Amino acid sequence: MYGHDFPVPDDGPAGGLLDQVEAAEAALRTAADRGRPGRDPAADTDPQDYFTALIDADQKIEPRDWMPEAYRKTLIRQIAQHAHSEIIGMQPEGNWISRAPSLKRKAILLAKVQDEAGHGLYLYAAAETLGVSRDELVEMLLAGRQKYSSIFNYPTLTWADVGAIGWLVDGAAIVNQVPLCRCSYGPYARAMIRICKEESFHQRQGYEILHVLAGGTAEQHAMAQDAVDRWWYPSLAMFGPPDGDSTHSQQSMAWKIKRFSNDELRQRFVDMCVQQAGVLGLTLPDPDLRWNESRQAYDYTQPDYAELMRVIAGDGPCNRQRITQRRRADADGAWVREAAEAYAAKRAAERTAVPA
Numbered sequence: 001m002y003g004h005d006f007p008v009p010d011d012g013p014a015g016g017l018l019d020q021v022e023a024a025e026a027a028l029r030t031a032a033d034r035g036r037p038g039r040d041p042a043a044d045t046d047p048q049d050y051f052t053a054l055i056d057a058d059q060k061i062e063p064r065d066w067m068p069e070a071y072r073k074t075l076i077r078q079i080a081q082h083a084h085s086e087i088i089g090m091q092p093e094g095n096w097i098s099r100a101p102s103l104k105r106k107a108i109l110l111a112k113v114q115d116e117a118g119h120g121l122y123l124y125a126a127a128e129t130l131g132v133s134r135d136e137l138v139e140m141l142l143a144g145r146q147k148y149s150s151i152f153n154y155p156t157l158t159w160a161d162v163g164a165i166g167w168l169v170d171g172a173a174i175v176n177q178v179p180l181c182r183c184s185y186g187p188y189a190r191a192m193i194r195i196c197k198e199e200s201f202h203q204r205q206g207y208e209i210l211h212v213l214a215g216g217t218a219e220q221h222a223m224a225q226d227a228v229d230r231w232w233y234p235s236l237a238m239f240g241p242p243d244g245d246s247t248h249s250q251q252s253m254a255w256k257i258k259r260f261s262n263d264e265l266r267q268r269f270v271d272m273c274v275q276q277a278g279v280l281g282l283t284l285p286d287p288d289l290r291w292n293e294s295r296q297a298y299d300y301t302q303p304d305y306a307e308l309m310r311v312i313a314g315d316g317p318c319n320r321q322r323i324t325q326r327r328r329a330d331a332d333g334a335w336v337r338e339a340a341e342a343y344a345a346k347r348a349a350e351r352t353a354v355p356a
Contacts (some may be wrong), residue, residue: 017178021196024181028189031059055256060186063129071255074248075185076130077146078257080137083123084148086116088322092156093165101159105209109162112202119195126187142327150308151238153316160213160220160227166206168228168235168273174199175269176239184256207276214281221281228277229285237303239266245305270300 037053047066054061061067090113097113100106124134140146151169156162178196183189213224240246240262252258260268270289277284292299311319 017174018197018200020178021181021193021200024178024189025193027058027182028060028193055184058182058184058256060189061184062186070251071257072130074252074255074257075188076127076132076137078248078252079123079127079130079188080132080140081147081149083120083127083137084141084146085152086120086123088148088326089152090116091322091325092152092154092318093162095156096159096162099159100162108205112166112205115198115202119198122191122195123188126185126191129187138330142323142330144314144323147312149238150311150316151234153311153318153322154231154234155318157230158223158227160210160223161231163206163209163213163224164227164231166202166204167210167276168206168231169238170199170203170206171273172235172238172269174203175265175272179259179265182256182259188257207280210280210282224280225282228282232285233303236266236269236300237305237308239263239269241305241308242302267297270298274298 036059037050037057048068051061051065051067051071054065061071093109093116094113097106097109100109124137127137128134137146141148151172156165174196177192177199180192181189181196183192210224210228213220215221240249243249243261243263246262249258249261253261273284274289286301289298289300291297310316314320
C-alpha cells in the first residue's frame with residue numbers, strides 16, 4: 001500500500017482514485033462519440049429545456065451553449081476559488097524549497113510548486129471561457145472579494161509539514177477533485193483530468209516524506225506525528241461546512257457541477273486516511289475514531305467549523321501574510337505582463353503591415 005493505493009469498499013466508487021480519473025476521461029470520449037441531444041432550430045426549442053437535456057444526458061455544457069446566469073456565476077466563483085487556491089498554495093511549500101534536506105528533495109519540491117502554478121493557469125483559462133478575464137479574477141482576489149482554500153492560511157513549521165501537506169492536503173484535494181472530472185461544464189472537467197493526475201504524484205510525494213520520517217529516528221518520528229496532529233483537522237475542514245449548512249451544494253449537485261456532498265467526500269477521505277496512517281505507523285489525532293460496522297465506515301470527530309468560518313473570514317494564522325505576498329508578487333510582475341503585451345502588439349503590427 002503506497003500513497004492512495006488502498007482497498008476500496010465494495011459499496012464505494014469503483015477502483016482507486018486514479019482509476020476513477022481514467023474512467024472519467026473515457027466517459028468524456030464516450031459522450032463525445034455518442035453525440036449531443038438534437039436541437040431543432042425550426043422548433044424554437046427553449047434554451048432552458050435544451051440546457052436541462054444536456055445535463056440529463058450527462059453531456060457537457062460548452063462555452064458556446066446557452067446557460068442560466070446563476071450556473072455561469074456559480075462556475076466562475078468555484079473555478080476562480082480553485083485557481084486562487086493553487087496559486088496561493090504555492091507559498092507555504094515554496095517557503096521550504098531552499099531549506100529542503102537534500103538536492104533531490106529541493107528538485108522534487110520545486111517541480112511540485114511549478115505544477116501548482118500550471119494548475120492555476122489551466123483553471124484561470126477555464127474560467128475565461130465563461131466571459132470573465134483573468135485580470136478581473138486576480139483583482140477580485142487581491143481586493144478580498146473572492147476566496148481561496150482556508151487550508152493555505154496555516155503555517156509550515158517543519159519539513160514534516162511539507163509531507164503532511166502532500167499526504168493530507170493534496171489527498172483531500174484529490175478526493176474532492178476527482179468527481180470534478182465529471183463536472184457538467186466541459187472546460188472545467190477537461191482541466192481536472194490533468195490536474196488530478198498530477199496531484200496524485202504530489203500526494204505520493206508527501207506520503208513518502210512522512211514514511212521516511214516515521215521510520216527514522218525518534219525525533220524524526222515525533223516531527224512527522226506533530227505535523228499530522230496539526231494538519232488533520234484543517235484538512236477535514238477543506239471539504240467545507242456540513243451539508244445542512246452548505247449554501248451552494250444542493251444546487252451545484254442538481255446542475256452536476258458537484259457529484260457528491262461535502263459530508264460524503266469527508267467520510268471517504270477519513271476512511272482512506274485511516275488505512276494509510278496504519279502503514280505509516282502514525283496516529284490520527286482523534287480519540288473517538290473507530291470503525292462502525294453498521295455503517296461500514298469510520299466514526300470520527302468533526303472539525304471545528306467555527307474556526308473554518310473565522311479563517312475564511314480572514315482571521316487565520318497566515319491570512320494577511322498570504323494575501324500581502326500575493327499582492328507584492330502581482331505588483332512585481334507587472335513589468336513582465338506589460339512587456340509581453342507590447343511584444344504581442346508589435347508582432348501583430350508586423351503581420352498586418354503592408355510591404356513597401
